[in-house]
Structure formats: structure tokens, C-alpha cells
Amino acid sequence: MVKKIILSIFCILFFLSTSFAKEEPKNVILFIADGTGPTIMHLLMQYAKLAPNSPFKDRTSTLEKLINEGKLSLVSNDTAFSIVTDSAAAATQFETGYKTKPEAVGVDKDFNPVDSVLIMAKEQGKATGLLTDTYVLDATPAGLFGHVQNRRNYTDLSKNLLEVKPDVVMGGGFNHFVSKNNLKSGVLTNILNKVPYKDDITPKNQDDTTFETLLKSGYAIAFDEKGLSKVKGNKIFGRFAAEGYPFNIDGLKSAPSLTTMTKKAVDTLSKNKKGFFLLVEAGEVDWAAHTNDAATTLREMLEAEETLTYLKNWTDKHPNTLLIITADHDTGGFGFNYRKMTKEEKEYKMDAGYVQGHYDYISPDNLDKLLEQKGSFYILSKQFKALPKDKQTPQKALDYINKNMGLNLTLNQIGLEENQKDFNIEKAFKKASENLGVVWNTTSHTSSPLLAIFYGAEVKAPNIMHNTQIAQIIREFLNEK
Numbered sequence: 001m002v003k004k005i006i007l008s009i010f011c012i013l014f015f016l017s018t019s020f021a022k023e024e025p026k027n028v029i030l031f032i033a034d035g036t037g038p039t040i041m042h043l044l045m046q047y048a049k050l051a052p053n054s055p056f057k058d059r060t061s062t063l064e065k066l067i068n069e070g071k072l073s074l075v076s077n078d079t080a081f082s083i084v085t086d087s088a089a090a091a092t093q094f095e096t097g098y099k100t101k102p103e104a105v106g107v108d109k110d111f112n113p114v115d116s117v118l119i120m121a122k123e124q125g126k127a128t129g130l131l132t133d134t135y136v137l138d139a140t141p142a143g144l145f146g147h148v149q150n151r152r153n154y155t156d157l158s159k160n161l162l163e164v165k166p167d168v169v170m171g172g173g174f175n176h177f178v179s180k181n182n183l184k185s186g187v188l189t190n191i192l193n194k195v196p197y198k199d200d201i202t203p204k205n206q207d208d209t210t211f212e213t214l215l216k217s218g219y220a221i222a223f224d225e226k227g228l229s230k231v232k233g234n235k236i237f238g239r240f241a242a243e244g245y246p247f248n249i250d251g252l253k254s255a256p257s258l259t260t261m262t263k264k265a266v267d268t269l270s271k272n273k274k275g276f277f278l279l280v281e282a283g284e285v286d287w288a289a290h291t292n293d294a295a296t297t298l299r300e301m302l303e304a305e306e307t308l309t310y311l312k313n314w315t316d317k318h319p320n321t322l323l324i325i326t327a328d329h330d331t332g333g334f335g336f337n338y339r340k341m342t343k344e345e346k347e348y349k350m351d352a353g354y355v356q357g358h359y360d361y362i363s364p365d366n367l368d369k370l371l372e373q374k375g376s377f378y379i380l381s382k383q384f385k386a387l388p389k390d391k392q393t394p395q396k397a398l399d400y401i402n403k404n405m406g407l408n409l410t411l412n413q414i415g416l417e418e419n420q421k422d423f424n425i426e427k428a429f430k431k432a433s434e435n436l437g438v439v440w441n442t443t444s445h446t447s448s449p450l451l452a453i454f455y456g457a458e459v460k461a462p463n464i465m466h467n468t469q470i471a472q473i474i475r476e477f478l479n480e481k
């Protein structure tokens with residue numbers, strides 16, 4: 001009798017455990033760090049490990065832990081017609097599985113519309129969401145819902161988004177949902193009173209009815225971090241900037257951080273019993289790298305790191321979740337290089353005791369030094385150019401650069417001469433950063449291979465792959481019983 005009772009308890013427990021396992025929903029979180037080739041990922045990992053003032057207690061970034069504990073693949077991102085890609089073709093390829101042309105969104109190489117993994121998740125009854133710190137019609141999110149031959153067709157992309165209606169949509173880009181007539185006619189007056197960035201608005205939508213469609217679409221719309229914290233429902237449309245957010249280094253103003261948005265999205269989407277698909281884009285790594293600004297790039301990576309820490313913890317608690325971390329392409333071709341020192345520098349460095357011979361092999365101190373920079377090159381240059389013309393002298397530029405980068409350079413070291421009339425302040429900033437060993441190959445994208453990390457749920461991922469295979473892996477994962 002006792003045996004029978006024990007056996008039936010065992011059977012019930014076994015039944016419960018298998019039925020619970022079946023009910024555990026499948027989630028996919030796709031984290032894209034835009035423009036983040038391996039050397040930019042490595043900048044974050046080296047900062048954590050080597051910077052004397054690294055705030056990382058165990059000197060290991062979450063990104064490195066994800067690589068260690070997950071599965072790592074090397075990814076190519078060539079398009080149907082090119083070796084180098086833009087974000088649109090890249091996003092289309094890893095979100096739909098089809099090769100396409102640069103600048104095309106959600107269409108194959110012959111411009112036939114193709115569906116993304118977000119659409120597949122939606123058809124399975126899952127909740128869906130996308131968020132970015134650039135604008136939501138930007139290429140990386142757009143590949144999930146849009147079908148246009150050129151990524152700048154914002155009117156059609158806004159229509160595509162409002163047809164697909166993902167449950168959670170967060171980012172910048174108020175501009176892309178309003179027309180010039182909307183502004184003139186005054187229909188937006190009440191709304192604009194709630195918009196902290198209203199002075200930045202430049203309408204870019206050609207259709208006067210788009211904004212009305214958005215208002216009727218059942219979303220709770222938030223315009224700033226406070227507004228977002230108050231949203232209770234399951235459908236959120238966060239519009240937190242006229243275009244992209246400010247860089248983290250310049251302060252986000254009223255926009256929520258990438259981590260704040262991600263937490264809100266995961267809390268909201270995970271209420272769906274069938275699971276969810278979420279895209280999180282750290283989009284401004286790319287923008288920082290386009291301006292060859294290493295400090296701003298590192299700040300963006302530190303924000304991405306915070307979001308990844310949250311996502312890793314969440315994934316650890318929800319084992320049927322596939323967390324994928326990758327990039328669409330590399331921007332800039334970043335690195336540190338050793339460089340020949342001047343005589344004075346040599347003496348100084350020899351005193352510091354870590355350099356031999358003629359070359360500066362770049363001290364890890366420089367990683368801390370990067371974070372002394374007080375603003376992005378973009379904003380700092382803009383402020384300098386706003387000074388009265390007679391104040392824009394080479395000496396003033398030098399003082400300004402030294403002050404804002406925490407350096408003590410000479411005119412020669414920022415590439416300027418004493419009586420030089422015309423000069424480019426952005427170039428002078430870039431030249432200044434070369435003294436920290438920073439090098440960039442280009443201000444555009446490169447063909448560098450990328451890293452993709454598969455973490456959480458087990459998937460079969462080849463060690464080397466094309467980015468179209470990422471979409472295939474997601475499809476297979478969602479289809480598996």
C-alpha cells in the first residue's frame with residue numbers, strides 16, 4: 001500500500017514536471033549593438049579588465065561572461081551584391097534570412113517582400129516588441145516590420161509599423177510620424193504640450209493621416225521616461241526624441257535609458273503565456289563610431305553592458321529563452337596602435353617606467369583617460385563652432401580640447417599651427433585622440449567579420465556562418481516542439 005502511494009505520488013510529480021516543462025514559453029531576445037565589430041566589443045572587455053579604475057568588481061564584463069558561457073560564432077554580413085553592408089541590408093538578412101541589396105528593408109534582392117522572425121513569433125501568438133535608442137523606423141528595427149526598397153521611405157515604413165503593430169515599440173523618431181500639415185493645422189497642439197523635445201521636431205511623414213492612425217491604434221503613448229513609468233497596459237508606443245537620443249556621454253535629457261526601456265519591455269511582453277520576441281538595439285554605438293569618437297563609443301558600450309547584465313540575469317531565470325547578441329556590421333575599424341614617441345614624451349614615459357625604446361605601446365591608463373572626455377566630439381565641436389569667429393583660434397581650440405578631454409597636448413599634437421586660419425575642429429579632436437593610441441580606419445562601415453553569441457536555450461549554431469543563418473536559427477528554435 002505504502003509502495004503504491006509512493007508510486008502514485010511519484011507519477012503525479014513526474015506528470016506535473018513534464019507538463020510544466022511543456023508550458024514554459026519560448027522567448028527570443030535579439031540584442032543588436034549597431035556598428036559594433038569585434039574590436040569595439042573588445043574595447044568594452046579590455047576596459048573592464050585592464051583600466052586601473054575599472055568599476056567592474058571581478059574585472060569581467062557581462063559581454064565576456066556571455067561569450068564564455070554561451071556559444072560563439074563568427075559571422076559574415078555580405079549582401080546579395082556587396083562585400084560591405086549598411087544596417088538595412090544587414091538587418092533584413094539576419095531578421096528574415098534572405099540576402100538583399102544595401103539600403104533595402106524587408107525585401108529580398110529582387111524587392112519581393114519577405115517576412116521577419118517577429119512576424120513568425122506574432123503568428124504563433126507570442127507578444128512582440130522592438131526598442132532602440134535611435135529612431136524606431138531606423139534600419140535595424142525596420143527590418144522586422146517594413147517592406148521598402150529604400151530605408152529612407154519613412155512614410156511607408158510608418159504605415160508598415162502601424163499595420164504589424166508590435167505590442168511594444170520604443171525609441172526616438174517623433175518626426176517620422178507627423179507631417180508638416182499636422183504641425184500647421186494645430187491638431188497636435190494638445191499632444192505637443194506633453195512632448196519635452198517639441199522644439200526639435202521637423203516633420204518627415206508625407207501622409208497627414210499617419211499620426212491620427214497612431215492615436216487610434218490602441219497604444220499607450222509615452223513621450224518621456226516619467227510617462228513610460230506610468231504606462232500599465234500591454235501596448236506601449238514610446239516616442240522619446242524627435243530623431244535619435246542624445247549620446248549617453250552628453251546626457252539623455254528626458255529619454256529613458258536603453259536599460260530602462262528593456263526592463264519595461266520585458267516586464268510587459270513576458271505577461272504573454274505563449275512567450276515573446278523582443279529586439280533591443282544599442283543603435284548609437286554606430287553613430288559614435290561614424291564620428292571616430294572612442295570615448296563616446298565606450299560610453300555607449302557601457303550602457304549596452306548594463307542592459308546585457310539585466311538580460312543575462314533574466315535569461316538565467318527563464319531557461320526557455322534564447323538570447324542572441326550580435327552586430328549588423330562594424331563601423332570605423334577601431335583599434336589602438338603603438339606609436340613612435342617624441343623625445344620629450346620618451347623621457348616622460350621612461351620615467352613612468354613602463355615603456356622601452358622608442359615606442360609607446362599604450363598604457364592601460366589610457367582606457368581610464370578616455371572616460372575623462374566630457375562630451376561627444378559631435379556636441380563639443382558644435383559648441384566650439386558656435387563661438388564668435390574671432391574666438392575660434394588654434395590656441396583656443398587647443399585649450400578647449402585639453403579641457404574637454406583631460407589632456408595636456410601641444411598644438412602640434414592636435415595637428416594645428418599657431419597662425420592657422422581655417423581648420424576643422426572635428427579633425428583636431430580626432431588627432432588629439434591619436435595621442436591616446438586610438439586609431440580608426442574609416443568613418444564608414446567595414447567588412448570586418450562579426451561575433452554572434454547564443455546564450456540561454458540550446459541551439460545549433462555553426463562556428464562560422466553568414467548573418468542570414470541567424471534568422472534560420474531563430475525560426476528553428478521557434479518551430480521546435
Ligand SMILES: [Zn+2]
Pocket residue numbers: 035087286287290331445
Ligand atoms: Zn552606420
